[in-house]
Amino acid sequence: MGKTECSCAIAEISELYGKDMATRDAYGITLVELGKKNPNIVVLDADLSCSTKTINFAKSFPERFFNMGVSEQDMMGTATGLALTGKIPFASTFAIFATGRAWEQIRQSVCYSHANVKIVATHGGITVGEDGATHQALEDVSLMRVIPCMTVIVPADAYETAQAVSVAAEYYGPVYIRLGRAKVPSLMPKDYNFQIGKAYVFKIGKDVNIIANGIMLAEALKASQILNEEGIDTGVANFSCVKPLDEEVLYNIAKASKLIVTAEEHSIIGGLGSAVAEFLSENCQKPLKRIGVRDTFGCSGNWKELLKYYGLTAENIVQTVKENLKK
Amino acid sequence: MRDISFLKEKARELRIEIVKMLAQAGSGHTGGSLSAADIVAALYFYKMKHDPKNPQWIERDRFVLSKGHAAPVLYAVLSLCGYFDRALLSTLRKLNSPLQGHPCCKSLPGVEVSTGSLGQGLSVANGMALGLKLSGIPSRVYCLLGDGEIQEGQIWEAAMTAAHYKIDNLCAIIDHNNLQIDGYCTDVMNIEPIEEKFKAFGWNVLSIDGHNMEEIVGALNEAEKIKGMPTMIVANTIKGKGVSIFEGKAKYHGVAPTQEELEIALKELGNGKN
Numbered sequence: 001m002g003k004t005e006c007s008c009a010i011a012e013i014s015e016l017y018g019k020d021m022a023t024r025d026a027y028g029i030t031l032v033e034l035g036k037k038n039p040n041i042v043v044l045d046a047d048l049s050c051s052t053k054t055i056n057f058a059k060s061f062p063e064r065f066f067n068m069g070v071s072e073q074d075m076m077g078t079a080t081g082l083a084l085t086g087k088i089p090f091a092s093t094f095a096i097f098a099t100g101r102a103w104e105q106i107r108q109s110v111c112y113s114h115a116n117v118k119i120v121a122t123h124g125g126i127t128v129g130e131d132g133a134t135h136q137a138l139e140d141v142s143l144m145r146v147i148p149c150m151t152v153i154v155p156a157d158a159y160e161t162a163q164a165v166s167v168a169a170e171y172y173g174p175v176y177i178r179l180g181r182a183k184v185p186s187l188m189p190k191d192y193n194f195q196i197g198k199a200y201v202f203k204i205g206k207d208v209n210i211i212a213n214g215i216m217l218a219e220a221l222k223a224s225q226i227l228n229e230e231g232i233d234t235g236v237a238n239f240s241c242v243k244p245l246d247e248e249v250l251y252n253i254a255k256a257s258k259l260i261v262t263a264e265e266h267s268i269i270g271g272l273g274s275a276v277a278e279f280l281s282e283n284c285q286k287p288l289k290r291i292g293v294r295d296t297f298g299c300s301g302n303w304k305e306l307l308k309y310y311g312l313t314a315e316n317i318v319q320t321v322k323e324n325l326k327k
Numbered sequence: 328m329r330d331i332s333f334l335k336e337k338a339r340e341l342r343i344e345i346v347k348m349l350a351q352a353g354s355g356h357t358g359g360s361l362s363a364a365d366i367v368a369a370l371y372f373y374k375m376k377h378d379p380k381n382p383q384w385i386e387r388d389r390f391v392l393s394k395g396h397a398a399p400v401l402y403a404v405l406s407l408c409g410y411f412d413r414a415l416l417s418t419l420r421k422l423n424s425p426l427q428g429h430p431c432c433k434s435l436p437g438v439e440v441s442t443g444s445l446g447q448g449l450s451v452a453n454g455m456a457l458g459l460k461l462s463g464i465p466s467r468v469y470c471l472l473g474d475g476e477i478q479e480g481q482i483w484e485a486a487m488t489a490a491h492y493k494i495d496n497l498c499a500i501i502d503h504n505n506l507q508i509d510g511y512c513t514d515v516m517n518i519e520p521i522e523e524k525f526k527a528f529g530w531n532v533l534s535i536d537g538h539n540m541e542e543i544v545g546a547l548n549e550a551e552k553i554k555g556m557p558t559m560i561v562a563n564t565i566k567g568k569g570v571s572i573f574e575g576k577a578k579y580h581g582v583a584p585t586q587e588e589l590e591i592a593l594k595e596l597g598n599g600k601n
Contacts, residue, residue, distance in 0.1 A: 063461070066492070068484075073446075073447075073481040074453075074487075076450070077449070077481065078451070078454035078457070078485075078488060080450070080451045080454055081440070081453055081456070083458075084440055084458070085455050085458030086385075086458065087458045089454075104444060105447055105450075105481070108441065108442075109441070113432050113440045113441040114433055115440075
């Protein structure tokens with residue numbers, strides 16, 4: 001196990017603080033900066049480099065970029081081989097193809113060999129939008145979380161993405177980072193320091209605590225503002241690292257809570273909500289409600305409409321809290 | 328150069344260790360381990376640069392056993408080379424043994440990557456070869472495939488990659504024994520014509536008798552001279568080669584020798600000769 005914090009101090013990371021930006025864009029920028037610092041970083045993509053933003057790296061370091069064509073399985077195997085000769089491969093494509101099409105390659109070649117491969121997948125979740133269900137990964141966090149040795153990260157904003165990607169480059173071992181297509185607001189404070197296995201607590205509420213990650217962190221913060229104004233003491237924590245889960249912080253939050261709500265842009269089966277439910281049921285039983293996509297496929301539509309359609313909004317969180325909080 | 332009779336003798340020793348460890352384990356893949364013994368002997372005792380005392384030597388040549396179920400031939404050659412004590416072979420497939428049913432690189436020195444799920448090794452070998460080139464290390468990568476294995480779609484993705492990126496420090500070898508678990512490859516899912524397929528994918532293709540040591544050595548040397556494209560050696564072999572009761576029988580794909588069969592095998596292989 002390598003480092004879990006970043007010591008490379010890339011100045012460009014702090015430039016992403018406060019920026020409203022899609023997490024995939026932050027990835028593209030950060031990857032180039034990492035490439036300048038570390039000649040061992042190589043990047044692979046499966047014919048989606050313009051969408052995943054690895055195109056920036058490809059232009060800057062063509063000799064260290066491998067377009068694998070439309071072949072995700074081969075990409076994961078090739079990344080494994082590169083890692084086993086000391087390179088630090090970042091393999092990118094859409095989340096559904098990375099984790100679905102190439103799941104067994106990730107399990108057998110990458111993780112069972114403990115190869116130092118970073119899988120950074122974009123277009124996670126429903127906010128892919130118009131492309132519809134075939135391109136909307138709602139199962140990827142679950143699929144990655146179940147594999148031994150895998151670290152699973154779902155950053156919430158550009159600043160956190162830049163940090164998570166930089167930390168992943170320094171950490172030794174397989175990492176899955178799930179990024180989105182849609183522009184997201186800046187949420188994490190300037191003094192934030194991403195660490196693998198650590199959650200960030202905005203506030204611990206005496207009544208309710210919302211545990212969120214990815215695009216749902218913004219909704220959780222909006223919901224908490226509404227609930228606090230209405231006299232329900234509500235806290236929010238960013239559990240961007242789904243695995244390893246920050247069990248210490250989760251335990252402390254659970255002890256303080258009358259109700260816990262998880263919020264994720266993912267199926268309620270197997271993702272953050274499941275991880276929290278598993279821990280709480282064994283260690284600190286508290287009422288829990290999970291906000292997420294409820295065992296169904298996505299569909300085409302504008303991404304903002306889709307968040308409403310699937311109940312992934314601050315209003316849904318507020319309503320869930322009110323319906324389930326026992327006074 | 329070590330002479331051909333030395334390599335033949337090493338292949339015989341490998342076969343003896345293979346049948347012994349499989350009989351002791353009581354399960355495992357006999358046929359495909361024996362068919363690959365001559366190829367593996369030529370790689371480890373003749374062609375490959377490697378150092379059993381320093382398995383992580385950066386300039387070593389790499390061997391990827393993509394047909395991971397032939398683990399016994401890999402374990403046999405690693406022990407004969409001195410990567411670990413030969414006594415360990417008797418722990419094959421047993422609880423807590425580093426000799427897992429299929430090779431695990433985290434548990435055993437000399438195993439370059441974990442394999443066992445077919446179709447994945449050629450991609451890994453490509454990645455290693457690309458990584459070595461990027462680092463300016465003049466090492467070569469060898470990848471042994473089963474013939475049934477090339478029914479996996481990922482093999483053809485990797486075949487495209489190797490040609491596209493002109494991976495000429497890669498030499499793949501198909502152990503073409505024409506048998507897979509359910510029968511003849513030509514009956515289960517026809518893979519022919521293998522040579523023409525790889526040629527069409529942009530490979531340099533060599534076809535040899537995979538039990539003729541002169542031909543194996545010749546092909547491995549020839550492959551090294553080819554620049555600008557990967558080489559595929561189609562090694563025509565006999566499943567279970569070396570033991571008459573196992574030869575050419577699909578049944579012995581995934582079945583270990585019984586004690587009686589072991590005795591016959593050891594007699595045929597001349598166990599006890601120096």
